[in-house]
């Protein structure tokens with residue numbers, strides 16, 4: 342993602358029949374942006390079908406029309422464009438599309454392309470010029486095979502994705518995953534989530550295209566601020582924003598009302614008005630604080646999440662929960678206040694301390710167990726492999742949470758799946774006197790809960806072992822430390838705020854990719870005391 346192209350249109354390219362139009366429509370709907378089919382736009386403008394343009398004006402005439410229409414579409418607002426199958430053979434078109442947005446080439450086996458083209462008689466003049474007879478299939482096959490041979494290296498020069506066995510919605514999701522581009526609806530006006538290297542440099546442009554107003558307050562903590570505030574401010578200033586940095590001291594102990602009060606004062610001094618934007622640049626603590634201050638200042642101003650820890654990317658920045666701790670417990674005061682945008686740049690993870698990265702990996706494994714078997718397979722390959730592919734890890738981890746909060750934005754039902762590992766994990770974290778990090782406690786919690794699921798017959802034997810060995814390969818703990826007092830652990834669990842009508846309800850794993858919520862566990866006491 343670079344600052345210029347990141348905000349803009351998605352161009353779907355590929356051979357005839359690869360599904361650009363169908364997938365493009367589903368993608369545009371998912372991203373909540375307009376869709377254009379280049380050939381269809383040409384036809385509408387010319388008031389005749391492509392085949393007729395070819396017959397009257399030849400390929401040259403068609404290509405000239407194609408270039409003009411592409412120019413028009415590039416000049417429009419953000420959208421999805423399904424390109425014609427040969428439109429980027431022209432180097433000038435190629436260059437302009439590259440600088441105008443993200444291109445993805447849909448790939449499919451030739452048999453699949455033929456199968457689809459069979460249903461679209463008269464639309465592909467380059468493939469059908471000599472058809473119209475019973476020999477149509479052979480001619481189509483021959484013409485398409487020749488065309489694919491000629492264009493093989495051309496299509497291969499673009500990032501490619503094979504979505505041929507998928508439904509349009511599945512294909513659109515695969516494209517979103519690949520591009521790191523999502524839209525969360527269901528809470529407020531909805532918001533975009535952009536993931537990719539270079540996203541931080543695109544911050545100013547991204548605010549500008551969304552008409553977010555200044556002056557801007559960039560909230561960070563001492564540690565992250567020192568590393569990235571200058572880069573963020575420079576991006577904002579380049580986009581014409583007046584921006585001021587507000588730094589908070591590092592750490593959960595500062596997730597307090599005092600910090601909120603400090604932020605309100607700083608917002609006033611920075612001249613923030615209704616509509617001015619707050620940016621949270623940092624881990625989950627900064628996100629919760631800046632988001633809550635934005636939710637309450639002037640009865641609510643927009644905020645943008647720029648998560649910089651793995652946990653904040655995969656979890657805290659998504660879903661619109663903001664808040665602070667009280668001496669009596671974590672996150673006891675807060676508000677749902679969805680961000681206007683989430684911008685996640687995996688490059689910043691290079692400076693995240695290793696302990697924080699590992700702790701965040703527990704949340705990634707949790708996401709994998711809840712809803713992404715492919716991510717789980719990646720996690721099974723261990724620490725080195727994951728470190729080398731943090732972009733994929735972040736996109737997939739965020740993808741799982743995005744799908745859940747879309748369905749259940751206000752935690753009425755399915756969102757409880759995200760509590761996997763947390764019912765026991767929170768209690769372990771507290772019973773350890775917070776010596777165990779959150780991720781470590783969740784790691785243990787996940788394994789204990791998987792054992793519970795096995796005991797209840799909800800999961801097949803072996804699931805807990807599979808989850809445990811994956812977590813161990815990431816050097817995360819998987820059993821309750823001997824020094825933790827089991828009775829204290831049980832007491833702490835009963836205090837857990839996730840109690841519903843006096844019962845502790847669990848989200849338990851059924852298999853990799855499936856979790857059951859609202860599970861009541863009998864005789865949890867003896868299980869914990871024995872473990």
Ligand SMILES: NC(=O)c1ccc[n+]([C@@H]2O[C@H](COP(=O)([O-])OP(=O)(O)OC[C@H]3O[C@@H](n4cnc5c(N)ncnc54)[C@H](O)[C@@H]3O)[C@@H](O)[C@H]2O)c1
Nearest residue numbers: 564565624625626627649650652653656657662689692693
């Ligand atoms: N709102 C939600 O839905 C939600 C969900 C999960 C967790 N949370 C909250 O998130 C918080 C935990 O978040 P966290 O683990 O990110 O903690 P954190 O914000 O304290 O960050 C951890 C540490 O990493 C540092 N750091 C972050 N990014 C860095 C980077 N790129 N380079 C160098 N250092 C970096 C921070 O300065 C800090 O010292 C908790 O308060 C938790 O309650 C909120």
